[in-house]
Each structure stands twice: as structure tokens, then as C-alpha cells.
Amino acid sequence: MTSSTDLIPAPRTMAGPMSCGVALDEDTTVWAAPGTGGTERWLRGTLGPALGLSLPPGPEDAPGSLRLRLDDTLEPEAYKLAVNATWGIEIRGGSAAGVFWGAQTLRQLLGPDAFRRAPVRPGVTYGIPHQTIEDGPRFRWRGLMLDVARHFMPKEGVLRYLDLMAAHKLNVFHFHLTDDQGWRVEIKRYPKLTRTGSWRSRTKFGHRASALWEEKPHGGHYTQDDIREIVAYAAERHITVVPEIDVPGHSQAAIAAYPELGNTDVVDTSALTVWDNWGISPNVLAPTDATVRFYEGVFEELLDLFPSEFVHVGGDECLKDQWRRSPTAQARIKELGLADEDALQAWFIGHFDTWLAARGRRLIGWDEILEGGLAAGAAVSSWRGYEGGIAAARAGHDVVMCPEQQVYLDHRQDPGADEPVPIGYVRTLEDVYRFEPVPAQLTEEQARHVLGTQANVWTEVMEDQARVDYQAFPRLAAFAEVAWGLLPEPAERDFADFERRMALHYRRLDALGVGYRPPAGPHPWQRRPGVLGRPIDGPPPSR
DSSP: OOOGOSSSSOOOOOEESSSSSEEEEOOOOOEEEEEEHHHHHHHHIHHHHHHTTOBBBBBTTTTTTEEEEEETTTTTTTEEEEEEEETTTEESSHHHHHHHHHHHHHHHTOOOGGGGGSOSSSSSOEEEEEEEEEEESSSSSSEEEEOOOOSOOHHHHHHHHHHHHHTOOEEEEEOOOTTEEEBBBBOOTTTTHHTTTTTESSSEETTOOOOOOOOOOOOBOOHHHHHHHHHHHHHTTTOOOEEEEEEEOOOOOHHHOGGGGGGGTTTTTGOOOOOOOOOOSSSSSSSSSHHHHHHHHHHHHHHHHHSSSEEEOOOOOOOOHHHHHHHHHHHHHHHHHHHHHHHHHHHHHHHHHHHHHHHTTTEEEEGGGGOOOOOOOOEEESOOHHHHHHHHHHHOOOOEEEHHHHHTTSOOOSTTTSSOOOEESSHHHHHHHHOOOTTTTSSHHHTTTEEEEEEEETTTTTHHHHHHHHTTHHHHHHHHHHHHHHOOOGGGGGGHHHHHHHHHHHHHHHHOOOOOOTTTTHHHHGGTTTTTOEESSOOOOOO
């Protein structure tokens, strides 16, 4: 049994707890009002097996029962969880999502055993003290980006991360599916994207300056049915999956599969392979009608798989050297009456902005898409700092704040020599906890354009799930509280209390099998001695 003062994210208001309460045992039944059936199934399929309880359906007025209701007086994702020794447990939600988030809080109240897949203490009765919790999120976009292009994560690992997101009340999964180093989603009209583009012959081990290589093929992809399963699994947990197909840069894997997509007048694209190194490849898409039509075909299939409002098109780090040397690209610039290569990229992104809008979707891209102008409905992922997000919000564009200096979880967690493959600035658990997504420079009206925030996990130096776990946790728990809660100003946040609550949360993560970074430093098997990273000394810029 856990106190409501031990929850992560911390709820808005709590009344209680008192010494009396409600026990969950073999007699506990579940009554679910219309619209709450998804949470009922989750309780029976996840919480029940962990505690060894069947949680059968029962009447609304059964004593000691668990009742689920919708309440239109609450905000859509808000919930009210009431535990009453007289009549049982009730979760009210402003929507089905609110009820589900209330169930995640209930799970935490039941203790770490509730996070296992089978009972470890058969016959034990799990009690919850008499109390009332009222809660709801600050932001509508509470995201995690997972890069499966640099290192492929099999479907079961993705489903596991969706469960971990749900346990932390995160609700947007940004799925980075393509890059220079791999193409991960089946496109039926272009089978070579996965037949050729999903595999590379070898992989750099460590930072790109490392001399180490893993001399074996690496790759994999998701079939369209895999994607349907992932999207449906996420939807059951009230998580939206936002796909990313990166254009016009970060596209060498696609060009290796279909050489005509590249700048064939300046480079022999038929000689290109899926890139085996890290960094930014100079091989970018040719700005031709044929390339545009090809990617329209990709997005047509993608829209059938992903019902999300937003589709991410990347748009970052597109090197222009080949366009400067390409007669075809220069002719396109002249034909369109554009100023330069930056404007050519803006045209490329603008085409898909219009194309997606005509199909009822919204384009989102990394903050480089602001350069050269942006259509009214497009949104921005602000990654190079706060400045892109500030500029976008001031221009009336919606923004997701994900500055690399603050919430790139591939950055190292500690300055110590034992930190595996150290990348970037030191971003400790406390640093992430003190991250503020809304820049102070924005007016109240401009701040309304901040949809929310997102933590990004780039996997160049994360060769498997264990490395992803280590980099993501425990910092993702701190990020979840930032994204969900109405916290004080960063300097005023009670990190000592968060650390106190984390003491129990580590036990929940243990029960879930998460290979997090221990507070005292990495376990011996989590270290990567001799593998070169790219640490950056000093505090990160605050821009």
C-alpha cells in the first residue's frame, strides 16, 4: 500500500489519507459506465494478473467495488479518484482518457506489486486508505520520441515503451521511423525501402569519431500490420502515435533503396548504401517532381496506418551542398522564383504542408522548417533550444518544446568516468525536473501555442533496449511530472521531495524490469569502458 504523497507525477490535490480504507481482494468487482470499457479491460488484463485477482463485473452498488464513470464537469484528461471505506473506489474522468489516468494512479497506490505480471504474494490483500485525489494535466502533448532508425527496436520493445509511457501519464509517442541509417516502415508500393533500406552492413560503436565497429548487419522493420498493432495498442492506452518520415535530409537509406531519389547529376547515387556512420549525411533528396510524387505515395500509405492529427516530416539538418552543385536543383530554384537553397527546402516542406492539410492532417517538423516561411497550420518541434519555439509561437504557430540542452535523454546523466558512451551536456535527474517548457519571453496569448513538451531519445549510442532504459530512466519520470503537473518556477521546485518519492518509484521500475541508471551510478554491466563518446563540458546554453 502506497500513500498518495508518493505518487509520480504528483497529483494536483489530495484529501486524506485516513487510517480506514478499502481492500482489493477476490470479492472485488468492477462496474464500468458506458465509455469506460477500455479502462475496465486494462484493469482486468493488467492489474488483475499482477495481484492475482479476477476483478469480475458486478453491480454498481456492490460494497467495496471499483466503479468507473465519465463526468463532463471535469476537463477531458482530468480525473477524480475517491476511496471511501463505506462504498469502495470510484474513478471519474472527464473523458475515457481521464478515467484511464485515474487507473494509473490507482495502480501506484497499490504498491510495486501492482506493476508485476503475476502475483508474488498470493493471498495478500491490497488495501488503499480512505482519500480523494483530484488531478489533471498541464499540457495536452506529453511526449516521448524514440529513434528506431539508428538502432532498430523490435515491436515487443515498442509495445513495452508504450506501457511505460502510460504508467507515467505520457500521451504522445513520436515514432522516428526513417533516417540515413535505416528505413523502418513497410511501404507496399516501394518494397525496396525495407528490402534494401532497412539494413546496413555494419554499425559504428560509440560516437562517430570512435575507431570501433560492430562488423555485422543491423536492421529490421515493422510490417504494416505491426504498425496497426502498435497504433491500436497505444490507442487503448490513450497514447497518440505521431509518425516521422524525415525529408529532405536524413534520407540516405531511402536513396540507397531508390537511387533516383538523390541528386544523380552530382553524385553516383547507385553506389550509395545505407549509412553505417553517425552524423549528418550530405546525401539529400533531389527537389524534383518525381521525388515529390514518390513521397506523396509514402505518405498516402502512412495516413492509412496512423490516424494522428499531426504527421512529422523532419526537415532538420538538410545539408545544401549537393543542391548548390546540382544543375537540376538550380533550375528548380530559378523555375520557382526562389531566393536560394534554404527557400528551396521551404518549398519542399511547404508542398507537404499543403498536401497534408488537404487530407485533414497537420504537418509538424523540427524548428529548421521556420527558415523560409511556414504555412499557417504547421507546428514546430523546437529542438535547437528555446529560440525556435519562441519564434514559432510569436508567429502564431503551435509548438512542442523539446530543447536538446534540456530534454535530449541521449545526453549523459553524470560527469563521472563510468558514464557509458557520454554524449553532450550533463543533464541530471534534477536538471530534467527543473526544466520549464514555456519560455518566460512569451506573452500569455503566445504561450497558448505551446501544445506541450517532449523528451527525445536518439539511439546512435544505444545498441539495445537495456541502453535505452539506462538513458531514459529515471529521467523520464522527472520529465513526466514536468509535462503533467502545475509545478512552481524551476528554482522553487521541491526536488528533495521528488527524490523521496523516487525511492518508491525505483521499486515500481524494478517490478517493470526497467534497467534504469541507479542513483549511485551505473552497474558494472551498464558501463561501456573504452567506447568513445562526445561529452560537452560546462552548463548548456539557456537560449
